[in-house]
Amino acid sequence: MRLFHWFWIYLMLRKLFAGELTVTQTYWGGFVGFNFLMRGVFIAITAGTLGLYVNDQDWLADGIMNFAIVVGIVYCLLLARGQYRAMNNDRVPSFWSWAGLVIILLGGVGYGYNLFTFNINGLPIGRKAIRNEVLALNLSMPSEVSPGIVAERVAFENGLYQIVYSYAFDDLEPGRMNMFDGPDADEMCQEFSGYFRGPVKVLEFIYNGPTHTTTVFMTKEECLNHINDG
Incomplete structure (x- = not known):
């Protein structure tokens, strides 16, 4: 039965890219359906690869995300070809x-931009991308990031990006x-820096220790001024 499902998906994609639909x-x-699917995929990858970053396997975690983004780019290009063929099938294309x-082409450009922002620090990261990241990270928490330090939750609201830890x-x-x-x-x-060039105004790390709480913060102005002066 699973083999039949995969074969059906293959046939549908083939028709889709050939402009037969x-x-x-x-x-x-x-x-539209593919983008909803990919949103879930990116959330699952972000949540599932947190442990790889904690274990210093950044190359593997980055590789998985990069592969998914490239799949999105290639898919949009093939879909654009299918759309062009479908709209020219024995009729004059409408507006x-x-x-x-x-x-569809702008969707491909969007995936391309995501590829750059994921690999190059400093490019502006949008509000939607940050909210998706926060949702994904919270799905994988609590998570021990190092001995005695557990990431409890992440939040983003009104320009404040906040990460809360329990600290032993x-x-x-x-x-x-x-x-x-x-x-x-x-x-x-x-x-x-990419977050600060986007909607983030303040970054906070909150450490809830055995007897007290410590908040370590960085502001948008200080960070960007530091980069410009460097």
């Missing part, structure tokens, strides 16, 4: 047919600390 089927089923083709030690001072007063500011600033 209607324009409506190609756009709504082939493009909506051309609009659908343009949207008492070696941090209580209260709020500016990340630029510590040794890891430059690395964290570079890593989150």
